[in-house]
Every structure is written in C-alpha cells, then in structure tokens.
Amino acid sequence: xxxxxxxxxxxxxxxxxxxxxxxxxxxxxxxxxxxxxxxxxxxxxxxxxxxxxxxxxxxxxxxxxxxxxxxxxxxxxxxxxxxxxxxxxxxxxxxxxxxxxxxxxxxxxxxxxxxxxxxxxxxxxxxxxxxxxxxxxxxxxxxxxxxxxxxxxxxxxxxxxxxxxxxxxxxxxxxxxxxxxxxxxxxxxxxxxxxxxxxxxxxxxxxxxxxxxxxxxxxxxxxxxxxxxxxxxxxxxxxxxxxxxxxxxxxxxxxxxxxxxxxxxxxxxxxxxxxxxxxxxxxxxxxxxxxxxxxxxxxxxxxxxxxxxxxxxxxxxxxxxxxxxxxxxxxxxxxxxxxxxxxxxxxxxxxxxxxxxxxxxxxxxxxxxxxxxxxxxxxxxxxxxxxxxxxxxxxxxxxxxxxxxxxxxxxxxxxxxxxxxxxxxxxxxxxxxxxxxxxxx
Ligand SMILES: Nc1nc2c(ncn2[C@@H]2O[C@H](COP(=O)(O)OP(=O)(O)OP(=O)(O)O)[C@@H](O)[C@H]2O)c(=O)[nH]1
Ligand SMILES: Nc1nc2c(ncn2[C@@H]2O[C@H](COP(=O)(O)OP(=O)(O)OP(=O)(O)O)[C@@H](O)[C@H]2O)c(=O)[nH]1
Numbered sequence: 001x002x003x004x005x006x007x008x009x010x011x012x013x014x015x016x017x018x019x020x021x022x023x024x025x026x027x028x029x030x031x032x033x034x035x036x037x038x039x040x041x042x043x044x045x046x047x048x049x050x051x052x053x054x055x056x057x058x059x060x061x062x063x064x065x066x067x068x069x070x071x072x073x074x075x076x077x078x079x080x081x082x083x084x085x086x087x088x089x090x091x092x093x094x095x096x097x098x099x100x101x102x103x104x105x106x107x108x109x110x111x112x113x114x115x116x117x118x119x120x121x122x123x124x125x126x127x128x129x130x131x132x133x134x135x136x137x138x139x140x141x142x143x144x145x146x147x148x149x150x151x152x153x154x155x156x157x158x159x160x161x162x163x164x165x166x167x168x169x170x171x172x173x174x175x176x177x178x179x180x181x182x183x184x185x186x187x188x189x190x191x192x193x194x195x196x197x198x199x200x201x202x203x204x205x206x207x208x209x210x211x212x213x214x215x216x217x218x219x220x221x222x223x224x225x226x227x228x229x230x231x232x233x234x235x236x237x238x239x240x241x242x243x244x245x246x247x248x249x250x251x252x253x254x255x256x257x258x259x260x261x262x263x264x265x266x267x268x269x270x271x272x273x274x275x276x277x278x279x280x281x282x283x284x285x286x287x288x289x290x291x292x293x294x295x296x297x298x299x300x301x302x303x304x305x306x307x308x309x310x311x312x313x314x315x316x317x318x319x320x321x322x323x324x325x326x327x328x329x330x331x332x333x334x335x336x337x338x339x340x341x342x343x344x345x346x347x348x349x350x351x352x353x354x355x356x357x358x359x360x361x362x363x364x365x366x367x368x369x370x371x372x373x374x375x376x377x378x379x380x381x382x383x384x385x386x387x388x389x390x391x392x393x394x395x396x397x398x399x400x401x402x403x404x405x406x407x408x409x410x411x412x413x414x415x416x417x418x419x420x421x422x423x424x425x426x427x428x429x430x431x432x433x434x435x436x437x438x439x440x441x
Contacts, residue, residue, distance in 0.1 A: 002179075002259040003045070004053040004165045007080035009108070010090030011069060011100060015120040019090065019148035020044065020057050023158075042247060043254045048158045051165065054258055056084070056251050070100045077104050079248060081111040083255040086164045088157075091135055093119045093128050093145070105138035114164035115140045118157055123147045177219070178349050181230040181256040183284070184266030185276050186249065189296040192332035193266065194218065194229055222342050230256045250283070257283050261393070262290035262348050262427070264341070269297045269311070269329070273318045281319050288394035290348035290428045291325040294341060299331040324420070326427050348427030353392045356423055361387050361397075368418040375408045382406035385437055396431040404436045 008016050024044035043056045058076035080087045089108060091101050108115045119135050122128045122145035135143035144160060146153035182190045197220060218229045232252045257263055263284040267273050284291050293315060301307070308329060315327055326344050330337045365387045374382035383402040390398050399415070401407055412432050419430065 004051075004085040005056060005083055005255050005258060006046075006053050006086045006088060006161055007056045007058050007084035008088045008090060009058055009073070009076050009080045009104065010088075010120075011073060011092070011095075011098070014090045014092040014095075015148045016057055016090055019088075019118075019120070019146075019154075020055065022148050022151050022154065023048075023055060042250050048162065051162045053085075053162075053165070054254065056080075056254060058251065070103060073100055073104045074107065077107050079251055081108070081113055083251060084113065085166070086114045086116065086161050088116050088118055088161065089140065091117070091119050091138075091143075092121050093131050094121045096131070097134050097137060102138060105140050109140050116157065116160045116164075117141055117143045118153075119143045119145050120148050122153065123150055125152070177226045177228050178262065178345075179217075179228045179230055179260045180262050180264060180345060181232065181253075181260035181284075181289075182264045182266065183232050183253050183256060183280055184296075185268070185274075185280060188266040188268045189332045190232060190266055193264075193294075193296065193330075193338075194231055196332045196335055196338060197222070197229070225346070227345070230260055232256045250279075253280055253283055257287055257289060260284075260289055261352060262292065262345050264345070265291055265293050265325075267293060267295045267315065269295050269301050273311075273315050275318075278318050281322060281325075285322050285429060288429050288431060290352045290394075291322060292341065292344050292348060292427060293319070293322075293325050293327045295327065295329045296332055298329040298336060299334050322429065324426060324429060344427070351425050352394060352428045354395060354423065354425065355392060356389050356395075356419075358388045360422075361389060361419070364418055364422045365399075365415060368415055372414060375406055375411050377406055380406065382411070390433070394429050394431050395425060396433065398433045398435055400435050400437045402436070402438075404434050407434050 008019065010016050023046045043054055046053055046055050058079045077087075087108060089105065091097065105117075117135060117138060117140050119132045122132060125145060129145065132143050132145045144153060144157045146157050148154075182193060184190055198218070218231065220227045220229055232249070265277070265281045265284060267277050281291065281293070295311060295315070311329070312327055316323065319325070326348070328337055328341055328344060330341060332338075365384060369384055374384060376382065380403065385400040385402070387397055387399045390396050397419075399407070399412075412434070416430055416432065419425070
C-alpha cells in the first residue's frame with residue numbers, strides 16, 4: 001500500500017520550512033544536494049492520528065526578482081501537480097495576497113488536484129483572522145489559518161489534508177499488478193531500459209489511460225505476467241541549475257519509489273558507483289522496498305575475469321546499507337540479462353510478501369540464541385521470549401524481550417542474518433520492532 005504524497009507549494013519566506021519541520025519532527029530526511037555543500041530537506045514522513053503520508057517540499061532556491069519568483073513557483077506547482085495526491089498551498093497573512101499567489105492558484109485550480117489553502121503566520125487568531133478572508137479571492141476554497149512557528153491550527157489543517165486521501169484507491173484492482181520503479185541518476189539508461197523491454201517481442205504494451213499521476217506508468221506483459229513500470233526518466237529540463245535539477249529528480253524518485261513494490265536501481269558501469277547512487281538507492285531502502293541493483297551499459301566497458309568481482313565489491317561498499325540487494329550486470333542496448341532481470345524482480349516480489357510461520361520462526365531464533373548468547377549488561381542478560389512476523393512489504397518482525405535496553409543493534413543484525421540464512425528474503429530489507437514484556441506475561 002503506497003503512502004499518499006502531500007506537497008507544499010508557496011512563495012519564498014511564507015514559512016514552508018517551518019511547517020515542514022513542525023510536522024516532520026525528528027523523522028525529517030536530510031538530503032544532501034551536493035555532498036558536503038548544501039544540506040536541504042526535501043521529503044519527510046509524517047504521521048498524524050492513524051494516517052501516514054510523505055510530505056515533499058517543492059521549494060528550495062531563493063530567487064531574487066519577482067519574475068523569477070513567479071516562474072519558480074510555476075515550476076514548483078507543476079511538480080506538485082505531477083506528483084502529489086494533495087497540495088498544501090501556503091500563503092502569508094503578514095504579506096497579504098500577492099499577484100504571484102493568484103497566478104499559482106489559477107494553475108492549481110485548473111489541475112483539479114485537491115488543494116488545501118493555508119494562511120500562515122496567523123500567530124493570533126484574534127488579531128489576524130479578518131486578514132485571512134481576502135484569501136477567499138484565490139478561488140481555491142476556504143483558507144485555513146495556521147501559525148507554523150507556534151504550531152497553531154495544524155490539526156485543522158491536517159484534517160483537511162487527510163480528508164482528500166483516497167482510501168479506495170489503495171484497494172482497487174490496478175494495485176494487484178506489481179509496480180516496478182526504475183530509478184537512477186540522469187543518463188544512466190532508464191528510458192533505454194524501458195524502451196528495450198517494450199521492444200521485446202514477448203511484451204505487449206499499453207499506456208495506462210492518464211489518470212492523475214499514472215500518466216507516466218507503463219503496463220507491460222512479460223511471459224504472461226503483468227507489471228506496471230513507473231518511469232522517472234526525462235527530468236532534464238532546459239535552463240535548470242544543477243541543484244534545482246537534483247531536487248526535482250529526488251522528488252520524482254521519492255514519489256515513484258513510494259508507489260513501487262520493487263525498485264530497479266540503475267548504476268552506470270561506465271561511471272562507476274557514486275555517492276549520488278547511494279543517495280538514490282537510500283530512498284528505496286528507507287522505505288523498505290524490494291530492490292534490484294542493475295549495473296547498466298555493461299556492453300560499453302572493457303572487461304577481464306576480475307571486472308565483475310571488483311565492480312560488485314565497489315557496489316557493496318558504497319551501498320553497504322543494502323547487502324540484501326541482488327546485483328545484476330545488464331545492457332539496455334543489447335538486452336543482455338533482461339530476462340534475468342524479470343526473474344529477479346519476480347523473486348523479490350515474492351520475498352517482499354513472504355510470511356514465516358511463528359513456530360518455525362521461533363525455532364530459528366531459539367537455535368540462534370543457543371549458538372550466540374544474547375548480550376548482557378551489569379549482570380542482566382537479554383531474554384528473547386517470542387518472535388512473530390506482523391506484516392509484509394517489507395517483512396516486519398516483532399521481538400518480545402525482557403529489557404529493550406539490552407538489545408544491541410549488532411544482535412538484531414545477527415538475528416536478521418540467521419533469519420536470512422533460513423528463509424532467504426533476497427532483495428528485501430527486513431524490519432524489526434523490539435517490544436518489552438514482563439516475564440511470565
Ligand atoms: N510570525 C511568524 N513567523 C513565521 C511563522 N512561520 C514561519 N515564520 C518565519 O518566516 C520566515 C520564513 O520561514 P521559512 O520557513 O524559512 O520559509 P520558507 O517558505 O521555507 O522559505 P524558503 O525556504 O525561502 O522557500 C522565518 O523567519 C520564520 O521564522 C509563523 O507562523 N509566524
Ligand atoms: N553503451 C550503452 N549505452 C547505453 C545503455 N543504456 C543507455 N545508454 C546510453 O546512455 C544515454 C542515456 O540513456 P537514457 O536511457 O536516455 O538515460 P535516462 O536514465 O533515461 O536519462 P534521463 O532521462 O536523463 O533520466 C543514451 O545515450 C543511451 O544511448 C547501454 O546499455 N549501453
């Protein structure tokens with residue numbers, strides 16, 4: 001089930017970052033645009049009551065002149081329209097209604113996307129409430145007064161936001177078809193791969209009729225099985241500054257990955273594996289998606305008997321947080337190993353939804369704890385009472401213990417390895433939740 005995407009759009013200085021930080025709390029994802037240079041937040045996971053969604057901030061660069069502001073805002077709004085389920089359009093009561101707001105509001109209205117209009121910096125409802133009424137003129141609904149800085153009105157705002165989440169959409173038939181996101185830095189060969197797949201004889205193609213975000217989805221039938229490919233290619237827009245381009249490509253990646261079951265992470269063999277690749281792959285890992293690493297352009301490099309080995313090591317080192325991911329060496333040009341790619345995708349799909357019976361699982365854990373004693377501290381030893389798998393996508397386990405503090409990260413990793421030895425789970429991350437329980441409970 002993919003989480004809804006909520007995008008914030010608004011002029012510079014209206015308080016987007018402040019709202020972002022207020023809602024995301026500590027779970028904020030800091031994304032380094034240029035390693036070591038700019039640190040910037042682009043997306044974060046937000047939970048409110050029983051709803052969880054991914055929030056993205058489409059803004060970022062501070063433009064100097066009004067013309068630039070407007071064109072920037074149009075860009076932002078377009079990104080939001082392309083990717084979000086709900087758009088928060090933020091205005092500022094202190095600055096009042098400005099021309100750029102109206103223009104962007106027109107754009108949002110035409111898109112027919114759900115929009116929640118918020119008026120920020122209403123630090124005192126008494127003092128500023130009258131000033132919020134002029135925002136009705138934007139014609140995109142009732143303005144919701146908030147103060148991001150003092151965290152006022154956020155509950156009312158979120159209520160409006162989650163009202164628009166389409167619960168049914170998450171259960172419709174289309175969702176039964178596995179979704180595969182193809183991600184990777186610009187020029188790695190994403191379009192080429194999808195085109196090659198579409199060009200194969202055994203593949204029947206139909207572009208899914210453009211409902212909202214699904215416009216870029218492509219349905220593929222490969223050996224009798226259906227898949228929906230989500231494309232993130234084609235981000236290169238003209239006249240884009242590098243940082244801006246990267247921001248957009250990250251937003252597109254986040255939203256594609258969010259909806260995917262399996263992510264094909266492409267790496268360019270001719271360039272080697274880079275920090276940028278690590279950042280992109282990290283988006284899939286953080287979300288617990290199935291991952292296949294596809295090293296592309298394998299036709300284009302000189303090889304000897306050690307090349308694969310060396311490349312594999314380099315990938316493992318750079319993407320050290322996902323040792324579970326399969327690495328494949330492919331060529332989108334020649335079609336080399338594309339059949340294997342589908343086989344691997346199928347395997348990962350299966351592993352993402354694999355359920356282990358509690359009895360068998362506990363046998364493995366008991367055996368593991370006998371082989372290597374659980375950690376202890378100040379004479380008290382960790383006891384594992386019981387382990388059970390509570391969900392899939394990714395497979396998630398709850399381990400009941402006597403004392404959470406005694407459970408070390410390294411011991412969880414040890415147990416994870418034992419579970420993987422027994423059941424495989426190739427291509428998917430595993431999630432562990434440690435719960436405390438009194439003895440004999
Ligand atoms: N009085 C008041 N000031 C606020 C509120 N929210 C944000 N601000 C201030 O408004 C200024 C801009 O806030 P930011 O959150 O950086 O604005 P932004 O929209 O993210 O700006 P850009 O990053 O330039 O797009 C800061 O000085 C904030 O402290 C609020 O609710 N009340
Ligand atoms: N030799 C070789 N070149 C490839 C292969 N796959 C793609 N290329 C080339 O790499 C370049 C970029 O390929 P695209 O498919 O446009 O890359 P993309 O990832 O979709 O790029 P963006 O749209 O910028 O995100 C093109 O010149 C392709 O011909 C491959 O398997 N081998």
